[in-house]
Amino acid sequence: MARAAGVSQASVSLVLGGKWRGRVSARTAETVREAAQQLGYRPNLAARSLRTGSARTAMLVVPALTGDFFAQVHAGAARVAGEHDFGVVLYPSPEGIGRAPDPFDSARAALDGVIASSMAAEALSSLQDGGLPLVMLDSEPSDPMASAVVNPDIADGMRRVAAHLLDLGHRRVAHLAADVPSWTFRLRARALHEALGNFPGAELVATRGAALSVQDGQRAADELLALRPVPTAVVCDDDVLAAGVCKAARRAGLSVPGDLSVTGFDDLPLATALEPELTTVRLPAQEVGAAGMRALLAVLDGQRPATTTLPVALAPRASTGPAPH
Amino acid sequence: MARAAGVSQASVSLVLGGKWRGRVSARTAETVREAAQQLGYRPNLAARSLRTGSARTAMLVVPALTGDFFAQVHAGAARVAGEHDFGVVLYPSPEGIGRAPDPFDSARAALDGVIASSMAAEALSSLQDGGLPLVMLDSEPSDPMASAVVNPDIADGMRRVAAHLLDLGHRRVAHLAADVPSWTFRLRARALHEALGNFPGAELVATRGAALSVQDGQRAADELLALRPVPTAVVCDDDVLAAGVCKAARRAGLSVPGDLSVTGFDDLPLATALEPELTTVRLPAQEVGAAGMRALLAVLDGQRPATTTLPVALAPRASTGPAPH
DNA sequence: CTGAAAGCGCTTACAG
DNA sequence: CTGAAAGCGCTTACAG
Numbered sequence: 001m002a003r004a005a006g007v008s009q010a011s012v013s014l015v016l017g018g019k020w021r022g023r024v025s026a027r028t029a030e031t032v033r034e035a036a037q038q039l040g041y042r043p044n045l046a047a048r049s050l051r052t053g054s055a056r057t058a059m060l061v062v063p064a065l066t067g068d069f070f071a072q073v074h075a076g077a078a079r080v081a082g083e084h085d086f087g088v089v090l091y092p093s094p095e096g097i098g099r100a101p102d103p104f105d106s107a108r109a110a111l112d113g114v115i116a117s118s119m120a121a122e123a124l125s126s127l128q129d130g131g132l133p134l135v136m137l138d139s140e141p142s143d144p145m146a147s148a149v150v151n152p153d154i155a156d157g158m159r160r161v162a163a164h165l166l167d168l169g170h171r172r173v174a175h176l177a178a179d180v181p182s183w184t185f186r187l188r189a190r191a192l193h194e195a196l197g198n199f200p201g202a203e204l205v206a207t208r209g210a211a212l213s214v215q216d217g218q219r220a221a222d223e224l225l226a227l228r229p230v231p232t233a234v235v236c237d238d239d240v241l242a243a244g245v246c247k248a249a250r251r252a253g254l255s256v257p258g259d260l261s262v263t264g265f266d267d268l269p270l271a272t273a274l275e276p277e278l279t280t281v282r283l284p285a286q287e288v289g290a291a292g293m294r295a296l297l298a299v300l301d302g303q304r305p306a307t308t309t310l311p312v313a314l315a316p317r318a319s320t321g322p323a324p325h
Numbered sequence: 326m327a328r329a330a331g332v333s334q335a336s337v338s339l340v341l342g343g344k345w346r347g348r349v350s351a352r353t354a355e356t357v358r359e360a361a362q363q364l365g366y367r368p369n370l371a372a373r374s375l376r377t378g379s380a381r382t383a384m385l386v387v388p389a390l391t392g393d394f395f396a397q398v399h400a401g402a403a404r405v406a407g408e409h410d411f412g413v414v415l416y417p418s419p420e421g422i423g424r425a426p427d428p429f430d431s432a433r434a435a436l437d438g439v440i441a442s443s444m445a446a447e448a449l450s451s452l453q454d455g456g457l458p459l460v461m462l463d464s465e466p467s468d469p470m471a472s473a474v475v476n477p478d479i480a481d482g483m484r485r486v487a488a489h490l491l492d493l494g495h496r497r498v499a500h501l502a503a504d505v506p507s508w509t510f511r512l513r514a515r516a517l518h519e520a521l522g523n524f525p526g527a528e529l530v531a532t533r534g535a536a537l538s539v540q541d542g543q544r545a546a547d548e549l550l551a552l553r554p555v556p557t558a559v560v561c562d563d564d565v566l567a568a569g570v571c572k573a574a575r576r577a578g579l580s581v582p583g584d585l586s587v588t589g590f591d592d593l594p595l596a597t598a599l600e601p602e603l604t605t606v607r608l609p610a611q612e613v614g615a616a617g618m619r620a621l622l623a624v625l626d627g628q629r630p631a632t633t634t635l636p637v638a639l640a641p642r643a644s645t646g647p648a649p650h
Numbered sequence: 651c652t653g654a655a656a657g658c659g660c661t662t663a664c665a666g
Numbered sequence: 667c668t669g670a671a672a673g674c675g676c677t678t679a680c681a682g
Binding site for chain 4: 332333334335336347348349350353372374375376377378
Binding site: 044045046047049050055064071074075078089090092110213214215240243244246247250251269270272273274275 | 369370371372374375380389396399400403414415417435538539540565568569571572575576594595597598599600
């Protein structure tokens with residue numbers, strides 16, 4: 001490339017790196033850019049990374065590719081990364097939120113840092129070996145492994161769900177919990193218990209756990225709907241689970257929301273694909289990703305960013321209605 | 326690392342690279358491995374890649390992270406990659422199937438090849454500049470850009486849908502097409518037209534296009550259901566669209582499948598989240614990803630792999646039934 | 651303003 | 667069997 005332009009390697013690097021002002025003449029800079037254009041020249045990333053010791057790349061670890069949530073998180077992170085000439089590499093953990101085998105082997109880009117969303121804390125231990133800065137999303141804020149944490153306000157979301165149902169007159173509420181040992185679901189359970197516990201006359205009549213699938217949700221819902229008296233509302237940790245409850249209700253001959261109110265969480269596309277549409281909690285997924293990337297850049301910059309909490313919103317829709325008497 | 330083990334750099338490289346047999350003594354090899362363990366030593370990927378000229382990394386370009394299909398494709402590709410000490414880096418094209426801006430800037434890992442799934446052909450032009458081998462998945466088989474193509478048997482899937490409906494006595498069928506200019510959807514449309522056209526008495530009464538969302542599908546379905554006489558079945562290019570039809574049907578007071586049969590395509594988790602569950606076509610997504618990775622490895626190995634077609638299966642469920650008379 | 655040179659950490663001939 | 671050396675393609679002091 002340098003020979004093609006008839007200039008030194010240094011000039012090429014300076015010009016293409018945008019650091020030429022005051023070090024290379026405008027004329028030379030122009031020559032370089034033309035030649036680069038001509039040749040379709042792309043700097044070798046491996047060489048640059050070896051020389052600078054940085055790959056300008058972050059890895060985003062997510063438990064699953066399914067669902068819109070992580071897609072949004074990635075979109076947000078990628079946007080911010082792009083603004084800082086950074087790249088984002090996605091690593092879907094093969095084990096779900098469980099232990100990530102070895103991201104460094106599988107997505108082997110040279111990395112400057114890791115952003116992990118909604119993973120179980122223990123799952124990230126292999127990441128620690130890398131000695132890379134770790135930003136956690138939707139995760140335990142006091143985790144000592146994390147250089148920074150960015151969370152949607154999960155507890156507030158669940159409180160809003162509870163308030164919404166209490167407003168509608170529901171007093172016998174069941175909880176369909178995600179059987180997943182992560183911070184986000186533990187918090188959802190706790191916030192619901194507290195909100196209901198603090199309201200005189202309201203009762204959390206039962207809790208069932210289920211894996212994050214419609215089928216498991218449906219199976220657990222069957223048990224909940226067999227209770228007597230039947231709860232008037234089922235709060236689900238997740239929209240997928242709520243879909244299972246809706247199926248179970250229909251098969252049990254219960255109408256939603258006439259006989260039973262159902263709430264989801266996350267506002268996945270699924271929430272509006274169902275009929276009736278799900279009342280759920282919308283998480284600012286894009287913003288979570290973007291804030292996570294910003295936090296990582298700050299850490300890389302030597303700063304010590306604080307924990308960030310992002311507001312969530314209740315999306316009241318057709319799956320909730322007044323409690324039957 | 327070499328100094329720590331008290332051996333030469335070369336020995337370390339040989340041992341850790343598994344190429345030491347007959348070149349390094351067993352004793353030295355053991356020493357190296359112990360030291361590496363102790364130090365938590367990880368070879369610098371940038372240096373290796375610079376030296377060898379290969380990053381042992383493939384990029385998988387997908388139009389969206391939403392939905393299980395691409396997650397499965399990735400899982401398959403990552404599995405095969407891992408077996409060959411390769412990594413896979415995911416690149417969700419920000420523009421959907423449209424033009425991918427510049428993957429090399431955004432997911433900047435040094436790459437040996439690209440696998441692109443379900444993208445519009447033109448969308449990949451910026452990839453071509455990279456001069457990297459390109460394997461296309463779920464794409465036009467005769468595309469000159471592709472070094473290899475791996476396709477699920479889309480046409481056969483659509484033929485099975487048509488046969489299923491014809492078996493059930495449906496003769497007035499409507500098509501809800503995905504408004505997406507990619508090979509996979511063009512082929513779905515063509516196969517359906519042909520299958521219906523070849524069957525005496527059957528008629529494709531109408532076709533509507535819609536973007537790949539429940540809302541757009543529902544809107545287009547409203548038009549289809551306003552036709553007189555009403556079609557007895559709606560064939561959808563995709564499960565998401567089928568969800569929209571089911572919503573529209575319920576709102577129009579039509580029962581599925583009593584008054585109207587609905588079919589999807591892809592067998593997303595959504596298909597069984599709905600009530601009734603969708604009759605749809607299951608694509609071997611994992612196998613598509615795995616075969617794609619194998620094809621890329623073959624190309625990298627100097628071979629010229631043929632186009633691969635993978636069988637699909639009809640998943641008959643509750644959204645289709647006998648045609649009303 | 652410009653170019654020659656060092657060096658990032660590997661792998662792979664090559665000489666001992 | 668072992669080690670010294672070259673070189674991958676960059677970036678960044680450094681000398682002219």
